[in-house]
Amino acid sequence: MTTRHSHAGTPNPLHSLIEPRALLEIAALPAGLPLLASAERGDGHPVLLLPGFLGDEGSLLALKYFLRNRGYDVQTWGLGRNLGFQTRHANALQQKIRFMHFKSGRKVSLVGWSLGGMFALYGAKAAPECVRNIITLGSPVSMGPEGSQSPPLVKAIYRLIAHPLGTHGHLAQPKARDLREQKRMPIPMSCLYSLSDGVVPPQEATIDGDPALHENIRVPGSHLGLAFNAVVLNIVADRLAQPEGDWHPYEPTGLTGRLYRLLTHKSLPL
Template sequence: MATRHPHRGAPHTWHSLIEWRALLEMAMLPMAWPLLATAQPGDGHPVLLLPGFMADEGTLVALKLFLRGRGYDVQTWGLGRNIGFQRRHAEALEKKIRYLHHKTGRKVSLVGWSLGGVFSMYGALQASECVRQVITLGSPISVDPEGSRSPPLVKALYRMIAHPMGPEVHVMQPRAKRLREHQLPPVPISALYSISDGVVPPQEATVDGPDTQVENIRVAGSHTGLGFNAMVMCVVADRLALPEGQWRPFQPAGLPGMAYKLLTHDALPV
């Protein structure tokens, strides 16, 4: 079984204070590009990218360019800024997934960053027959009944932007019942998380489930830099390159695998 990270409580205060290190991750990305260019090419199936809270498609540009370079039919959600788990966005996402599946004749892989990963899980639950796999990047997909343990500033921002009563109200929507009950979509799920994430604690960014379908993959980096993180991109490319119907848990290999083990201090993705 894949199991959630044993961390308890909020992210470490120090990790939250140094979220600015995302700027360094962005600056280092061009140096890692030659290594990223060696990633396994894809099979051209559609990949739908979903941004995090208060982000839009512009934040996904690096991931989009990289995956297009690997040969995927990459799309972004096209719904503008992500301002919380809104009903209209949830409904539009399901329609977009079904449209891409109908248009291409192929199942769609969903890659969601932060809150975008929650949308990805929802979309895969609503249209599972159209979804190939789900990959989440530091997403709060396993919030316990007592509520999110994200930093108070993050919660305050959500209340100010999305709903005055906070994210718990959106999670309590009838349409989100299966998310609230931690039901998993019947598709492979790769939950990428960082123990130094200053926004979403690792126990919320990981998930319990059978290891024939679910995996939690530790990466190194900040929360706000996950979409520009070379390690994340390598792992995402590895997961997307798996032939449909032949999913297997992540096993780091080669030069990128050596770097992965060195930087995460753990060869096992749990």
């Protein structure tokens, strides 16, 4: 059964404090090249990458070039820096997905990092006939009545840059409110989350859903390093390589599977 993680409250303060360890994860990426070289190759279908809050296309370079190397037609959203869940970006994203689908004649896979995952959900809801699957990386895809449980500093930055009422202001918008009611779309969805994420707590980065279509996959690492994490990139490639119409939950196997279990201390995703 695919269920939200049982964590409650905000991320561990220590994990939030050491989020800069993402710099070490980025520096360690070249050491993961042997792992990435063995990653599943794709079938060439289009993939759209969506950055996290305050991120732009540059933040997705490692993911972009890796997936292109695996054979995908990869694009980034082309809307500049992600400054919050804004209606103009949401509407433009819908049109981008429809155009990619029309141009290629194939459904589009959406990969969203952090807040980019919320945009991915909106894009899939707005153009479901154009979307093949959804992958989120540490994204706040679930939220209880208490609202966001991100650390106070993250909320303060969001209020300063995105909306004076913070995440509550954007979550009250009809588009965002509809998203919270539409998480169980009949589209395959993989939510990658980390127990040591210092920005988005596990219960918000995971979903309740249909185990035949939805899954939560635990990964190691920080929030800010997710798109540069060799284990994460390998899993993303595995999920994108699932045949259209024949999706199966993630099953770590072989050397990659042993490494995955070693780093997460779990034999199966939660």
